Amino acid sequence: MVVAISGLYLTRLVLVAMLWWIWFRGGPSARRDREIVIVTIVATFSALVCGRLLAHWLPFRLRPYANPELGMTFPQDESTTHFLRFWSAFPSDHAMMWCALAAGVFLASRRLGVIALLYSLVFICLPRVYLGLHHPTDILGGAALGIAICLILNRETLRQRIATPILNWSLDHEGLFQVGIFVLGFELASQFDEIRTLSEPFLKHF
Numbered sequence: 001m002v003v004a005i006s007g008l009y010l011t012r013l014v015l016v017a018m019l020w021w022i023w024f025r026g027g028p029s030a031r032r033d034r035e036i037v038i039v040t041i042v043a044t045f046s047a048l049v050c051g052r053l054l055a056h057w058l059p060f061r062l063r064p065y066a067n068p069e070l071g072m073t074f075p076q077d078e079s080t081t082h083f084l085r086f087w088s089a090f091p092s093d094h095a096m097m098w099c100a101l102a103a104g105v106f107l108a109s110r111r112l113g114v115i116a117l118l119y120s121l122v123f124i125c126l127p128r129v130y131l132g133l134h135h136p137t138d139i140l141g142g143a144a145l146g147i148a149i150c151l152i153l154n155r156e157t158l159r160q161r162i163a164t165p166i167l168n169w170s171l172d173h174e175g176l177f178q179v180g181i182f183v184l185g186f187e188l189a190s191q192f193d194e195i196r197t198l199s200e201p202f203l204k205h206f
Contacts, residue, residue, distance in 0.1 A: 040104025
């Protein structure tokens with residue numbers, strides 16, 4: 001069951017749906033909400049890139065399931081574990097991305113943000129530890145970095161500077177923007193799997 005939860009896009013789609021609720025809920029804070037959504041998406045992508053770069057530049061850390069010295073046996077999905085064996089465990093890019101997104105939800109709605117953070121920890125981060133894909137410190141470090149990135153980018157002056165051009169463009173090209181945001185929502189739910197796969201050969205040279 002944990003293997004299934006860890007691999008399903010639907011598990012992560014719940015958090016993406018929270019962003020879309022904030023986008024469409026309207027009210028007097030609608031523009032601020034949309035600024036937060038845009039910058040939060042930028043923050044999640046930035047967290048993913050930052051996580052991959054740190055994993056390459058920091059000393060390599062073996063994942064628990066691949067470390068025989070631990071003397072532990074973990075449930076394994078061979079299609080995933082074989083691929084991840086050569087990726088450093090620290091920091092957890094899952095924790096960075098989804099805790100960054102939860103932080104953005106919190107900025108727009110504290111009650112929903114607390115739910116988003118608990119959800120990301122229980123259904124996204126904890127399974128990574130249970131399956132031996134990460135040490136607890138990989139999760140904690142990744143979560144702290146992801147939240148920090150989101151909060152920094154959402155400082156009011158910086159948030160407006162990032163979001164305003166995109167919001168203005170969305171009003172001039174609404175149809176194209178809606179198509180793009182739909183595709184981006186899927187990429188978020190899939191955690192940019194295709195982009196990460198394509199970028200991996202390039203990153204190995206750094």
